[in-house]
Amino acid sequence: MGSYFLFFPFILLLAAIGYGQGAYASSRATYYGSPDCKGTPTGACGYGEYGRTVNNGEVTGVSRLYRNGSGCGACYQVRCQIRTHCREEGVKVVVTDYGEGDRTDFILSTQGYSKLARPNMAEELFAYGVVDVEYNRVPCRYGRRLMLKVHEYSNYPHYLALVPLYNEGFSDITAMYIWQDGMGWRPMRRAFGTVFDIPNPPKEPLLIRVQYNVQTEVKSADITNAIPEDWEVGVAYDTHVQIN
Structure with missing residues (x-):
């Protein structure tokens, strides 16, 4: 995921995303590599080490959802559409970076991408490189103060x-x-x-x-x-x- 500080005049898409009320949107997701499978400390949100380890390293870079940086820290439930390979519940990820891929809204850490898969199916899922997903914004829950x-x-x-x-x-x-x-x-x-x-x-x-x-x-x-x-x-x- 690159640390690109690009600013775009996005129209708010949050109403369509659904705010955790069951309304999922369709997109695509891929992953990026890191030595420990977690995030990167050089992400565009400016989080540093927090952006690498928060949510157990299950983090993502986004493009449209970056929203000039105001989308940093948002949480999304992402579900893979390859039913034979992917868990029904998918994975909850935190936005910590900006990144663009092949028509993807999500560039997941390998830790997050692997959680899309059913048991013993992660290697096969990684072989796809890019997968169709559906996503929904969900509340972040850390159990601690700002x-x-x-x-x-x-x-x-x-x-x-x-x-x-x-x-x-x-x-x-x-x-x-x-x-x-x-x-x-x-x-x-x-x-x-x-x-x-x-x-x-x-x-x-x-x-x-x-x-x-x-x-x-x-x-x-x-x-x-x-x-x-x-x-x-x-x-x-x-x-x-x-x-x-």
Whole structure:
């Protein structure tokens, strides 16, 4: 899966996808290789190691469903259409990257692709290379609170980039803001994927507003004092909240 930061004016397809209500859409899926069969730390969503190991490495790159990065972190149930080779329930995967294949919406990790197959049928399924699938968006369930990781591109105290992790339910994070006295809510830029950044952040514990969509409803949540004044690059901070 390539780390291509390409931005497209997609029309929201979520209503057609069905949000876990039984409405499956048809597509195609393939896989990419990695030494341990999991994801890649260089994915376009900006997740780093999280994008390699989350959901036991059962992750995927997507094309249309990437949605300018707001599709990062979404969960999908993907079912292979070769009934003789594939499990009926398919596999639940998390979007951690952008990628295009041969008319495919999903480029699965080998760990995820193998879970499409019936017992002892994975090798035969891999031989197909590309398979017809149907997919449906389903809620993410981690059983933990939302984390905000300080991305490695950050440079204390002059430049801050944040990556939300463990976002549950059907919510898509679409914007982030930081409060600054005398200026109000300063919008953060979506740098790429799901990485939001801002130059010269306030030199105090940060008050952050996360804006997110649940289906067609726009919501927001204010996160107080999760990111300390002396924040550190690479650290994931517990927000003590969960949005869904």
